[in-house]
Amino acid sequence: MQDDLYQLDAPQSSEKSEQAILENLNDSQKQAVSAPLQNMLVIAGAGTGKTRVLVSRISWLIKVCNILPRNILAVTFTNKAAGEMRQRIGAVVGEFLEKQLWANTFHSVCLRLLRSYAPQAGLRPGFTILDTDSQSSLIKRIMKELLPNFKELKPSEIASKISTLKENRYRAQDYIDRGRLLEKNYFDEISKIYAAYEQVCIQENSVDFSELLLRTVELLEKNEAIRNLQHSRFKEILVDEFQDTNALQYTFLRLMAGPTCHVTVVGDDDQSIYGWRGADYTNMKKFVKDFDNVQKIVLALNYRSSQNILDVANCLISENNDRMMEKVLKGTNGQGSKVTIYNCPSDLFETDTVSRCIESLHNKGEKYRDMAILYRNNYLSLGFEQKLTRFHIPYVMFGGQKFFERAEILDALSYLRVLVNEDDDTAALRVINVPARKIGPKVVENLRAICQERNCSVLKAITLLKTYVAEGGNQKELVSLYKKVQPFLEIVESLKAKRTELPLNEFVDLMLNVTGLYTFYQEKDAKEGKVDAENSRVSNLGALVSNVKDFVISYENRTLNEDSLLDDNQDPLLTYLSNITLASTAELKEDGSDENTADAVNMMTVHSSKGLEFKYVFLVGFEQDILPSKRALTSDKYMNEERRLAYVGVTRAKTKLYISYARQRSLFGKTNPAGASPFLREVVRTLSENETKPYEISNALAFYS
DNA sequence: ATGTTCCTTCTTTTT
DNA sequence: GAAGGAACAT
Numbered sequence A: 001m002q003d004d005l006y007q008l009d010a011p012q013s014s015e016k017s018e019q020a021i022l023e024n025l026n027d028s029q030k031q032a033v034s035a036p037l038q039n040m041l042v043i044a045g046a047g048t049g050k051t052r053v054l055v056s057r058i059s060w061l062i063k064v065c066n067i068l069p070r071n072i073l074a075v076t077f078t079n080k081a082a083g084e085m086r087q088r089i090g091a092v093v094g095e096f097l098e099k100q101l102w103a104n105t106f107h108s109v110c111l112r113l114l115r116s117y118a119p120q121a122g123l124r125p126g127f128t129i130l131d132t133d134s135q136s137s138l139i140k141r142i143m144k145e146l147l148p149n150f151k152e153l154k155p156s157e158i159a160s161k162i163s164t165l166k167e168n169r170y171r172a173q174d175y176i177d178r179g180r181l182l183e184k185n186y187f188d189e190i191s192k193i194y195a196a197y198e199q200v201c202i203q204e205n206s207v208d209f210s211e212l213l214l215r216t217v218e219l220l221e222k223n224e225a226i227r228n229l230q231h232s233r234f235k236e237i238l239v240d241e242f243q244d245t246n247a248l249q250y251t252f253l254r255l256m257a258g259p260t261c262h263v264t265v266v267g268d269d270d271q272s273i274y275g276w277r278g279a280d281y282t283n284m285k286k287f288v289k290d291f292d293n294v295q296k297i298v299l300a301l302n303y304r305s306s307q308n309i310l311d312v313a314n315c316l317i318s319e320n321n322d323r324m325m326e327k328v329l330k331g332t333n334g335q336g337s338k339v340t341i342y343n344c345p346s347d348l349f350e351t352d353t354v355s356r357c358i359e360s361l362h363n364k365g366e367k368y369r370d371m372a373i374l375y376r377n378n379y380l381s382l383g384f385e386q387k388l389t390r391f392h393i394p395y396v397m398f399g400g401q402k403f404f405e406r407a408e409i410l411d412a413l414s415y416l417r418v419l420v421n422e423d424d425d426t427a428a429l430r431v432i433n434v435p436a437r438k439i440g441p442k443v444v445e446n447l448r449a450i451c452q453e454r455n456c457s458v459l460k461a462i463t464l465l466k467t468y469v470a471e472g473g474n475q476k477e478l479v480s481l482y483k484k485v486q487p488f489l490e491i492v493e494s495l496k497a498k499r500t501e502l503p504l505n506e507f508v509d510l511m512l513n514v515t516g517l518y519t520f521y522q523e524k525d526a527k528e529g530k531v532d533a534e535n536s537r538v539s540n541l542g543a544l545v546s547n548v549k550d551f552v553i554s555y556e557n558r559t560l561n562e563d564s565l566l567d568d569n570q571d572p573l574l575t576y577l578s579n580i581t582l583a584s585t586a587e588l589k590e591d592g593s594d595e596n597t598a599d600a601v602n603m604m605t606v607h608s609s610k611g612l613e614f615k616y617v618f619l620v621g622f623e624q625d626i627l628p629s630k631r632a633l634t635s636d637k638y639m640n641e642e643r644r645l646a647y648v649g650v651t652r653a654k655t656k657l658y659i660s661y662a663r664q665r666s667l668f669g670k671t672n673p674a675g676a677s678p679f680l681r682e683v684v685r686t687l688s689e690n691e692t693k694p695y696e697i698s699n700a701l702a703f704y705s
Numbered sequence B: 001a002t003g004t005t006c007c008t009t010c011t012t013t014t015t
Numbered sequence C: 001g002a003a004g005g006a007a008c009a010t
Helices: A002-008 A014-022 A027-033 A050-063 A079-093 A106-116 A132-146 A155-167 A172-178 A187-204 A209-222 A224-233 A247-256 A283-290 A307-317 A347-363 A378-390 A407-420 A425-431 A441-454 A458-470 A476-498 A504-514 A517-527 A537-557 A562-570 A572-583 A630-634 A636-650 A678-687
Strands: A040-044 A072-076 A102-105 A236-239 A262-267 A295-299 A339-344 A371-375 A395-397 A601-605 A614-619 A653-662 A664-667 A670-673 A695-699
Touching: A014 A027, A014 A050, A027 A050, A027 A295, A040 A050, A040 A283, A050 A072, A050 A079, A050 A236, A050 A262, A072 A079, A072 A106, A079 A102, A102 A106, A106 A209, A106 A247, A106 A572, A132 A155, A132 A187, A132 A407, A132 A425, A155 A187, A155 A209, A155 A247, A172 A187, A187 A425, A209 A224, A209 A247, A224 A247, A236 A247, A247 A283, A262 A283, A307 A339, A307 A636, A307 A653, A307 A678, A339 A347, A347 A371, A347 A378, A347 A614, A347 A653, A347 A664, A371 A378, A378 A395, A378 A601, A407 A425, A407 A476, A407 A504, A407 A517, A407 A537, A407 A572, A425 A458, A441 A458, A441 A476, A458 A476, A476 A504, A504 A517, A504 A537, A504 A572, A517 A537, A537 A572, A614 A636, A630 A636, A636 A653, A636 A678, A678 A695
Parallel strands: A040 A262, A040 A295, A072 A102, A072 A236, A236 A262, A339 A653, A339 A695, A371 A601, A371 A614, A395 A601, A614 A653
Antiparallel strands: A664 A670
């Protein structure tokens, strides 16, 4: 604390700070970091030190421009990026100042605002966030009720349709009024479901992911006082991965930035790979138009890859016809070794070749953790998993079955959600019969009839039944209905009573016992013969408890500033649930197996590799119909995005890149002819003219014994 | 209400 | 080829 206060009182040493912050930056980086206060667009190619610039710029604002951290808002796309940024800024400006900075994802910034202004935003305090799974099950429920015979669209498809509509600012009524033109198919069904969905969400006091954004935008638009409050607070706003923002996030940004605020956005149109879920890199163009005097800075000096890799990358991306600007990455690490292209007779040869190559690299002293296998589709990982296992090569997979999407975890969280928000029927209905309590569809139907009649939640309906029975009500159906659901109510009530008595982690442990989830999943594990297995359901529940424990510790240590006082009404459980729903991914490390300690080959999709780098990269399955995906052939737009995806894959490599494709591939039990990706053909056609080709083609057959 | 078998599906994924 | 969902039987 002493040190922190010292730092706080010592902004005068700014000349020294200046030097320290600008040290080891190149000219354009320096230009961006030390620019006068203004709106800025930083176009940062792959590996050009984008995060470094952002972190340095924020440090500069704090240490040199003497802007208070609380007047700065840094928005990122993922929690991981936000955490990393906070940590790196903390290292420069000290923890004390770092803690006052808002560095968060779009969604959690919106959540914070909505929690602070719930009533003004049309929400009741304690609202819960719908995860993807809950959203689908809610829609499924609505469809069953409203359109039992409508099978043409899956609940998840409707869910993403609704998300897209929200991202384009269509509420259900807007869609009904003026959406018919947008829709070729199923307009009536979608609008009916959307309208009902909107209503149920309000009833249940829950918001989905897009709703967090949309509601905040609406709040800021219609409430001038709240908007002005944000304007007087945020003097500098910075956005990372700007090419990934969607229309709604862009609107949010415009609303948050007041007349005296400066906005800096950093991004790379060539790395926009989330267009399929609403990301629109033309926001970069819009930004220049909509904001005043935007200073444009281009970073093209690449610190990551050897020149051969960059030559391939530059050539690849140059084929795109919708780029914002011609950008040629120039390396700083010398020519390096050539990119190896493996031409494999079949997918079996491919996995074999890659495994052998990894083995020989390892034998030469390279670490497994410096290598990565990147693929377009998750199903391509299977063959590599098998082959690597046979070669006794350790690997870690990113993505895949996510911890917080597992059934047992979602069950546990649903119980917790009911405790926090008793209107959350989606959560209640998920677990009302888990573990099995003889509450089937019939009982649920009867309950919901009461809900409709009384316009109340499921839990409330059960409570009403209880009162009815206690007061000597004697209608047979109601009494027997109550008997059926009584155990569930008792569990919820007893948990409610104990909630405040115990530390949260102990409470969650207790909950798992009281509800019977532990026993239920123990039996399930036993039936499948995976008792004590690392990925058993019970051990996952255990991991949940320790995750809660970690949360409790950090929650108790949090610094109480004016924002956290506004937050969450001081209910740690509500905070935990919100955090978890907005966190997902690999946030929860399998305890013990810290990724730094385990030396293992990394396996992931190209999408999830964005932002990462590895010494050795194997870009596999670089084939027609895979990369580019079969479905991309329909339009130039999709094709360009696929090419950017390939570009992202290529630019992950530092020292050496291996690209492989098979001439035939077994897929879902069937063997089909395959072949090199047209992207690869483009590159080879263009670069083969060069005297010194940056690549070499290797016939994988020679490897196979 | 629950257990069993058959049938469909098979990009990418964060929040 | 495996997993999740729906229809069917117990």
